[in-house]
Amino acid sequence: MQSSAKPAATLSLASLAAVVLVALEAGLAAIGRTAGSPALLLAACGLALVPFLPAEVRRPAIVVPLVPVGAVLVSAVGVVTVASLGIPLTATSVRALVAALAVGSLVLSALPRLAPRRGDGPGGSPWVDAGALLALGGILVLAITLYDKVIGAPPVPGEDWGHYLMYTQAIAEHHSLQLENPNWMGGGLAFAQDPGAPSLYAAFLLLSGLSSGVLVHGIVLFALLGVLSMYVLGAALWGPRAGLVASALWAALPAGINVLSWHGLATAIALVSFPIVALCAGAALRGWLDWRWALLLGLSGAALLGAHRLTALVAVAALVPMLVVAVVLRGTRALRFLAASAAFGLAFGLGVIVHILWLRDRSGGVVDHAAFLIRKLQWNYSLNDITRYVGVLGVLAALALVVHPRTRRDPALVVIAGLVVGPLLLAYAWVVHLPLDYVRMGYYVAIPLVLAIGAAAAEVLPVRLFAVAAIPVVLVAMTAHDVAPRFRAYYQIATPVSLRGLSELDRRAGRSTEPIVTDQCWAFLVPWLLQRRSLAALEDWTIPFKQDLAPARQARRILYGGKAGRALARRRGVRFVVVDPKCSSWSNLNLPLTVGGRPIFASTRLLVLDLKGAQT
């Protein structure tokens, strides 16, 4: 029998554990042991959130995976807020922030009005919880095994990691988010990345004292947290079995391999928050309109906005229909919930908003939609990422949920519909001239499909047949396993061989301060790896902000502009050019190189030309 009046001691223990972790970290740091500091403080952030989690997720099978997810939400919002409000981001300020969160959580959780009560939770079977957590562990092992195929051995594929690490190092050195990049596009332009991941990375460096290079594998952590987050979404709405199937499919999708291969760090960290945002909308539809859900929606929404503006836009497009239906179904209670969520969102997202406004002013704003017209959604490419198994099964599962007597009255089905409608609308937003990378919307459509399959497996499939759900997971995982080496080879620009070439270039460039001109493929890696000024010949569809347009055009003219380009190179004092011989497959313009020059290094992924003495 459960009491309905006593405060839940376990939840106070979570806050207490957070305080203990903060104290432990401080003690270890005092004796110079800081390698584990980021993990300890991250865990403290997650535990500090536990007392404020809604009753409907308060069972071990959901709280345990939600703690690391919540840790990222809390810490990302906290660090960005601290930095955006002008407080220098240092090891001390990060420690003080986490200590304040832990102590604040302990104090607030003890207040009678805020303390959760026993018996409020969904009260699942402890055996179900134990089995679910064990199976979830297996899914994480599967994910790690697949991800290792594409990003295990360094140097990792893709080029975006150069950009993220450049920003991370700058934040750690200058203790601020609002900085200029000294090497990018000749120097002097604002760092234009979303602040979520780089600010967390910088906090890691400040606390641990380790070098930036160790962070090249950090994206795997966020990808795994995305798997946990997908589990939480399914498990909270349709039980642990739904969460297991949805997260297993999510972990096995080639789409995840795709993002890792080009190092979509901002996307990866955004997909930690996105399922939680969707879960909060599902809660509103179910009539779970507690202030705790509003707090979780405000927090996850703020974290999402700081992590990746594109994913945040998808969330807005998906949430609008969901919340409209919630208001229709729940009336003024839903309106009050929305007002509370907006208030929490504004409070948590203030730092992010300040940063975005600064970036908008400094970067000249977003480029025109015409630049992205070559990036329209192509379903055959998206289906390769989602796989035909998930595509077909997801549609069948959604139909089964809509007609099955057990589920057809479930308001949370609107979550699945909203998650389909949002990305689809944005995929065709070029019709209304909204600038965004339309092709990426195919990736987000995978979320409602795996969620529908999970919900159908839990609610429509008889329990004794549940193991059948493993079949699509195995098929999808086999597909991902097969395509992983192909993705790695395609995006593997930095290799031991090409690093040797860059090292030779660095030696020959000596003390030269003139910019190195790169093609699109080496654009983000050269400024970071060589720590030298560069001009990147980015094509317009890869440029998010107007500040990069003019220097990118100048670099394109130098590389591909014939005699006029060579004259420009001389005027700018450019001596070295770095290109990837296989970059043509990334290019839309696919222009022939006309810059001319003497080769100093050549390999499969790197050609370095010296323009000194080149013909005019």
Add this chain to the structure above:
Amino acid sequence: MSRFTPTTVVPVALLVAVALAIPGTVAAKDSMPERAVYTDPGPVPPPDTVAKAFVDRNAPSLRGVTTEQLARGVVVAEPERTTPGRPRPPRPKVPVEPTLLERAGVTSDRTPIDPLVGVVVAAFLVAFGVVILVSAPQRPGDGSGALP
């Protein structure tokens, strides 16, 4: 009891509306250029032929270099190091700057995870967990059809 409730009609109506609206609008306004770029790599051409053709075209002095040599990397000696009438000096061995390796995250040789071991461990955990899960008494919220 009616089979059609707001919660079943709304998602279906949303999907149907989008399905009906998009193709017409897209067909009317589509202006996609002939060639387009996507994140999917598609079939990858044979490893080095693309690179070899590019190097041949843009660094004619390296035309004699084979695809295998390109895969290993070719360092071209600096002109000032060669003297006319004397044999070319041996190709310089280029050590990679330690700081560059560090920035690239190449700090140690890491053994990749054996996929077979990973799959076996994952399958064992999942199977064990699922057996416990499905054989346990189901309650509301466990996904047993008794929605909260």
